[in-house]
Amino acid sequence: MRNANSAAILRAEAVAYRYADNGHTLSPVSLEAEAGGCLAVTGVSGCGKSTLARCLTGLIPHLYRGEMAGSVWIENLHTTTTSLWELSERAGMVFQNPAAQMLATTVENEIIFGLENLGLPRPEIAARLEQALTQFGLIALRGRDPRSLSGGEQQRLALASIMSRRPAALVLDEPFSMLDGDGAADLVAALAELTAQGAASVACEHRLEWLETLPGLRTLHLAAPHPPAEIAHVIPPLARKRMPFMLDVRGLSVQRGVHEVLHNLEFHALGGEVIAIVGRNGAGKTTLLRALAGLQRAEGVITVDGGSPNLGMVFQNPDVQLFNASVREEILYRIAAPDRELYAWLLKALGLERYEATPPLLLSEGEKKRLALATVLMRQPRDGILLDEPALGQDDGHKTQLLHLTRALAHAGQLVILTTHDLALAAQADRLLLLAEGHIIAEGTPAAVLGDTEACRRAGMRTPERRAEGAR
Amino acid sequence: MSTEHKRRRRHEHRATPALVENSPLRNADPRVKLALSLGLSLAVMLPLAQVATALALYTLLLLWARLLPLAARQVWRLKWLLVVLFAVDWLFVSLELATIVSLRIIMLTGTFTLLVATTTPDELRLAFEWLRFPYRYAFSLSLAFQSLNLLEQEWQAILEAQRARGAWLPPQNWRALWRGLSDLTALTVPAIVLTTRRAWALTEAAYARGFDSPRRQAYRQLQLARLDWLLLGGAILIAGALLAWRTLLTGRLAM
Numbered sequence: 073m074r075n076a077n078s079a080a081i082l083r084a085e086a087v088a089y090r091y092a093d094n095g096h097t098l099s100p101v102s103l104e105a106e107a108g109g110c111l112a113v114t115g116v117s118g119c120g121k122s123t124l125a126r127c128l129t130g131l132i133p134h135l136y137r138g139e140m141a142g143s144v145w146i147e148n149l150h151t152t153t154t155s156l157w158e159l160s161e162r163a164g165m166v167f168q169n170p171a172a173q174m175l176a177t178t179v180e181n182e183i184i185f186g187l188e189n190l191g192l193p194r195p196e197i198a199a200r201l202e203q204a205l206t207q208f209g210l211i212a213l214r215g216r217d218p219r220s221l222s223g224g225e226q227q228r229l230a231l232a233s234i235m236s237r238r239p240a241a242l243v244l245d246e247p248f249s250m251l252d253g254d255g256a257a258d259l260v261a262a263l264a265e266l267t268a269q270g271a272a273s274v275a276c277e278h279r280l281e282w283l284e285t286l287p288g289l290r291t292l293h294l295a296a297p298h299p300p301a302e303i304a305h306v307i308p309p310l311a312r313k314r315m316p317f318m319l320d321v322r323g324l325s326v327q328r329g330v331h332e333v334l335h336n337l338e339f340h341a342l343g344g345e346v347i348a349i350v351g352r353n354g355a356g357k358t359t360l361l362r363a364l365a366g367l368q369r370a371e372g373v374i375t376v377d378g379g380s381p382n383l384g385m386v387f388q389n390p391d392v393q394l395f396n397a398s399v400r401e402e403i404l405y406r407i408a409a410p411d412r413e414l415y416a417w418l419l420k421a422l423g424l425e426r427y428e429a430t431p432p433l434l435l436s437e438g439e440k441k442r443l444a445l446a447t448v449l450m451r452q453p454r455d456g457i458l459l460d461e462p463a464l465g466q467d468d469g470h471k472t473q474l475l476h477l478t479r480a481l482a483h484a485g486q487l488v489i490l491t492t493h494d495l496a497l498a499a500q501a502d503r504l505l506l507l508a509e510g511h512i513i514a515e516g517t518p519a520a521v522l523g524d525t526e527a528c529r530r531a532g533m534r535t536p537e538r539r540a541e542g543a544r
Numbered sequence: 545m546s547t548e549h550k551r552r553r554r555h556e557h558r559a560t561p562a563l564v565e566n567s568p569l570r571n572a573d574p575r576v577k578l579a580l581s582l583g584l585s586l587a588v589m590l591p592l593a594q595v596a597t598a599l600a601l602y603t604l605l606l607l608w609a610r611l612l613p614l615a616a617r618q619v620w621r622l623k624w625l626l627v628v629l630f631a632v633d634w635l636f637v638s639l640e641l642a643t644i645v646s647l648r649i650i651m652l653t654g655t656f657t658l659l660v661a662t663t664t665p666d667e668l669r670l671a672f673e674w675l676r677f678p679y680r681y682a683f684s685l686s687l688a689f690q691s692l693n694l695l696e697q698e699w700q701a702i703l704e705a706q707r708a709r710g711a712w713l714p715p716q717n718w719r720a721l722w723r724g725l726s727d728l729t730a731l732t733v734p735a736i737v738l739t740t741r742r743a744w745a746l747t748e749a750a751y752a753r754g755f756d757s758p759r760r761q762a763y764r765q766l767q768l769a770r771l772d773w774l775l776l777g778g779a780i781l782i783a784g785a786l787l788a789w790r791t792l793l794t795g796r797l798a799m
Contacts, residue, residue, distance in 0.1 A: 131748055157757035165752040172742060173749035177664040177690060184763050185750075191759025198763075233753065367704050385708045391741065392698075392705040395733035405709075433737060447709055 080104035080145075081241045081272040082163060087127050087142035089120070096436070098123040100142060103292055105241060105272040110263065112283045113276040115294030116467040117438035121276035122168070124294070125245040127151070128274060130159035147240055161190065164234035168246040168465075170226035174218035179210055179229055182218050186237045204236035208262065223353040224255025231262055241272040248279045249464055252352040252493050253534035256282045278467045279494075314485030317343040317377050317455065319364075324372035326359050326510075333359045334370070335510040341503075343455065346478050346488045348498040348518070351507035352532030357491035360507070361385060361458045364489065376455050383487070384453035388460040390440035393447065394432040399424055402432050403446050410450065418446045421477055423470070437465045445477075456487030463494040475500050495522065495533070506531050567610045569662040573772040574671035580775055581659040583783035588648040589790045592640055595647045598786070602654055615657040619650050626650075665689040670766050679760065687746055694742065702734045 082105040089098040098120030105111050113121055126132040130151040133140045144151040146163045167173045176182040183204050187197045205211045208228045213221060218229055227247060234242065244263075248256050260282050267273055267286065275283055283289055324337040333356045341347055349357045362368035365385040374381055387393060396402040403418065404410050419425045422442040427435060432443055441462065448457060459478075463471050475497070478488045482502075492498050504521040506514040506528070514520075514527040522528060564570065569577060584605075587598035606612040619626075626646050633642035663671075665686035672682035754760075768776070 126748075129752060131752065135748065135751060155756070156751055157754045157759075160752055160754045160757075165748075167745065167749060167752075169745070172745035173752075175687065175746060175750055175753075177666045181666050186753035188763050189754030189757040189760050191757065191761050193761070194763055237753065362704075365708060367708060387701070387705050387708075389701070389738075391737050392702045392734050393709065395730050451709065 080106050081147055082128055082243075082274060083145040084124075084128060085143045085145075087124070087140070087144055089123050089127060089132055089136075089138055089140050091123075091136070091138040093434075096120075096123070098127070099295060101292075101294065102142075103274075105274050107240070107270045107272050108267055110267050110273045110275065110283070110286050110289050112280060112289055112291045113274060113294060114278055114280060114291055116278070116296045116469055117465060118436040119294040119296055121278070121294060122245050125165065125243050125274070125276045128241075128243050129163045129165040130154070130156050131165070134159075157189065160239075161237065162239055163241040163243060164237060164239040166227070166230045166234055166242070166244045166247055168249055170223065170230045170250065171219060173230055174226065177217055178214070179205075179216050179218055179221075180214045182229055183233050183236050186233050190237060200236045200238075204232040207235075207265075208232040209258075222255065223250045224252065224258050227251060227255060227259055228262065231259070231266075235266060235271075239271070241274070242266060244273065244275040244277070246277055246465070247275060248277055248282050250353075250493075252532050253495075254352060254532040257534045260285055281496075314343050314455070316485065317487075319381060319455065319487060320373070320375050321364075322373045324360075324363060324370055324374065326356070326363060326368055326370045333510055334363070337372070337512055339505060339512060339515065341487055341489065343485045343487050344482050345503060346482050346501045347490070347503045347505060348501035349489065349491045349505045349507060350493070350495070350498050350521075350531070350533060353493075355507040355531065356510045357507055358388065358460050361460050361489065361491060365458055382454035383456055383458050383489075384448035384451060385458040386441075386445045386448050386460065386462065388464065390437070390444035393444045394440060397431055398429050399427045399432055399435075399443055400429065402443060403450050405447065407450060411452070414452070415450065418449055421473070421480070422446050423473060438467070438470055441465065442470070442474075449481075456481065456489070459488070459490035461492060462490055463492050463497045471497055498522075506533070508532075563664065564611055564614060564661045567662050568771075569609050569611075569658065569775075571771075572662070572775055573766055573768055574663045574667040575674055575766060576768070576772045576775045576779065577659050577663055578668075578671050580779040580782070581655045583779040583786070584658070585652055585655045586783055586786040586790075587651055590786070591793060592644045592647070594789060594793065595644060595651065599647055599651055599654075602651065606654060606658070609658065609662075611657060611661055614661050615654045618653050618657050622649065622653060660689070670762075670764060673762065674766055683750075683755075691739075691742065695739070698738045698742075699731075699735060702731055702738070705734070706730045 082103075084101060084103050086100040086102055087098070088100040091097070096118070101120075101124055103111065103113070113124060115121055123132065126136070127140070127144050128146075130144070130146065132138070133152055134156040140152075146154075146159055149159065149162065151159055174182060175185055180201060183201050184197060187200055192200070205214055208231060210225075210229060210232060213225060213229075218226060221229065227250075247259055251259060263273060263275070264286055277283060280291070319341040321337055321339050321341075324334055325332060326334040337360070349360060351357055359368055362385070363370040364374060364381065365383055366381070367385070376382070394402055396405055403415060419428065422445060424439065424443060424446060427439065427443075432440060435443060441464070445457075445459070445462070462474055466474065471494070478490070481488055490497075490501070498504055499518040499522065501518060503516065504514070504518050505512050506521050506524075508527075508531040513530055514524050522533070528534075584602060587595060587602070590598060603612065606615050626649060629649070630642045630646050633645055668689060669682045669686035672685060673679060677685075
C-alpha cells in the first residue's frame with residue numbers, strides 16, 4: 073500500500089499499540105519526520121517511547137503480536153503491508169543498549185552484516201565499509217570485538233552499522249541513557265552530521281539536554297500513562313536511627329588479569345552522607361561499589377568503625393535480582409519478621425502501591441529498578457546502601473523521587489553511595505568522587521569537583537554546555 | 545586467604561577462554577579445523593588401550609598447536625562430572641568402562657577446544673554456510689557460540705545479586721544445601737529472563753538490519769591456503785586411519 077500524499081519520510085497517524093503479554097499500551101500518537109530534521113520524542117518512563125520507536129521502523133507489527141491501531145508510513149510504504157526487510161532499508165533503528173545489538177565478533181563484520189543484506193556487490197560493500205569506519209572514527213578499532221569497546225564506541229558502531237545502509241530515516245531509542253559525557257558528545261556530533269546530510273531522525277529520549285544542542289530540533293511530548301506517584305518526604309520508619317559512623321577505605325586496589333581496575337584508593341565517608349561516584353564508562357565505578365559491598369576480591373582495607381561494613385547493594389540491571397511471583401513477595405522475601413510500617417512506606421515512597429500483586433517481570437524498567445531498591449531497603453542494611461546507576465532509564469519525576477528517598481535515608485543516619493552518568497543527579501549529592509582510570513582524581517562538593525575543568529576533562533565528564541563552548 | 549577469596553580466585557581461573565591468537569591453527573580455514581576436529585573425535589570408537597594411545601598422540605598435537613594448557617583447563621572444569629561418572633560406572637559396571645568413558649569425554653573436550661579456541665563464531669558461520677546449512681541456522685549457531693561467554697558472566701552476576709540479598713549463599717551444611725536447592729528459582733528465573741531478553745534484543749537488531757532479506761550476498765568467501773590443504777590431508781588421513789584401526793581390532797566398522 074502506498075501513500076503519495078505526504079512529503080514526510082516517516083509519518084504516523086494515530087498509531088496506538090497494546091502488548092499481548094503485559095497489557096502495556098501506547099496511546100494514539102501522530103507525527104511526521106522530514107528530511108534533514110530531527111524530532112525528539114519525550115515523556116515519562118512507561119509512556120511508550122520505545123514502543124513508538126518500534127512502530128516507526130516496522131518492528132511492530134512484524135515481530136510483535138499485540139494489537140496495533142492507526143497507520144505508519146515509511147517513504148510512503150505502509151508498515152503493515154510491506155515486508156520488514158524492505159522497511160529496514162528505508163528506516164534504521166538504533167536501540168537503547170548498544171552492547172545488546174552486536175551481532176558479529178569484529179567491528180568490520182558488524183558493519184558488513186547489514187550491507188550484505190542489501191544485496192550489494194563486493195566492491196560497493198568494501199567502499200561503504202571504509203567510508204563508515206572513517207566517518208564514525210572506527211578505523212583503529214576495525215579488528216576489535218564489539219563487546220570490548222566502550223559504551224560510546226559501541227553506540228558509534230551501532231550508528232555506523234545502520235547508516236552505512238543509507239536509510240532515509242533513523243530512529244533512536246534512548247540513545248544517551250548508557251553514555252558518559254564523551255560518548256554523548258560524540259553521538260550528538262554524529263547526529264548533527266547525519267541530519268545535515270539529509271537524513272530524517274527521530275530520537276525517543278527523556279534526557280533532552282544533549283539533543284537540545286542540535287539545530288532546528290522539534291519535540292513531541294507523550295502523555296504519562298498514570299498520574300505521577302505522590303512523593304514521600306518523611307524520614308523512613310527504620311527500626312532505629314543509625315548512630316554516627318565512618319566508612320574508612322585505605323589502599324583499595326582491584327586487579328583483573330593484567331589490568332588494574334582500581335589503584336590504591338583512599339577515602340572516608342560518614343553516616344548521613346550522600347556520595348556520588350562519577351567518571352566515564354569503564355573508570356571502575358561499579359567495581360568500587362562491588363568492593364564496598366564485599367562482592368569483589370580486592371587488596372586493601374574497608375572498615376566501618378573498625379569492623380566489616382554492612383551495605384546493601386542495588387545493581388544496575390534489576391533483572392538479576394527479581395524472581396518472585398508478586399511485588400509483595402519480592403520485597404518480603406526471606407524476611408522473618410517484616411516491619412509492616414517500613415513496607416508500606418517503601419511502596420508509597422517508590423511509587424509501587426498499585427503494583428503490590430503484580431508479577432515483577434511485568435513492570436517497566438524504571439519500576440523494576442525501584443522494586444530492586446525496595447527489596448534491599450526492606451532488609452535494613454546496617455550502614456546504608458550502594459546504588460549502581462539508579463538514574464538509568466528514570467524520568468525526571470522518578471529521579472526527584474529517588475533524591476528524596478536518598479535524602480530521607482541520609483537523615484536517618486544511613487550512608488548512600490551511588491554511581492551515575494547523570495550530572496544533574498550527581499550535583500545533588502553532598503560529595504563527589506571523580507574516578508578516572510582507577511584513581512580518584514578529584515573529591516569534594518559537587519560545585520568544586522564539577523568546576524575543576526581539567527579533572528572533568530580527564531574523566532570524560534563533558535556536559536552539553538562544555539561541548540557547545542568547545543564548538544565555539 | 546579467606547574462603548570467599550579462594551572461591552573467587554577459583555572462579556577467575558574458570559573464565560571461559562578467549563581465542564588463542566598465537567596458535568598456528570588460528571589462521572587455518574574453519575572448514576579444515578571442523579574436519580580435523582571431527583576426524584580426531586572418531587578416536588572415541590577405539591577400545592581402551594587404543595583410546596589411551598590416541599589421547600597421547602592428540603596431546604602432542606595440542607602441544608604443537610599451543611592449546612595444551614587451555615585444553616587441560618577445560619578438562620579440569622569437568623572434574624566433578626568426570627569423578628561422578630567414573631565412580632558410578634566403576635560401582636555399577638566395571639573399572640574398564642569407567643576408564644574408557646572418562647577418556648572419551650577428555651578426548652571430545654580436547655577436540656572441541658581445538659575448534660572453539662582458534663575459530664571466531666563469524667568464521668564458524670562461514671564454514672556452516674559453505675556446508676550448505678541454511679543461512680538462518682548458520683547465523684543462529686554463530687550467535688549461540690558468541691553467547692557462551694555472556695552466559696557465564698550473567699550467571700555470575702545473578703549469583704552475586706542473589707547473595708547480596710541473602711537469597712542464595714554457598715551452603716555450609718546439608719540442611720542449608722537442601723534449602724538452597726529448594727529456592728533454585730532465585731537463580732533460574734533471572735537466568736531465563738536475561739537469556740530470553742538477550743535473544744530477543746539480538747533478533748530485533750538482526751531484523752532491523754534486513755536479516756530476512758532475500759537479496760543477501762555474502763561478502764567474505766573462504767579460500768584454502770597451503771597449510772589448510774596440509775591440515776585437510778592430515779584430517780582425512782587421521783579419520784581413515786582411525787576407522788581402519790577400529791575395523792582391524794573389532795572386525796566391524798560401526799560401534
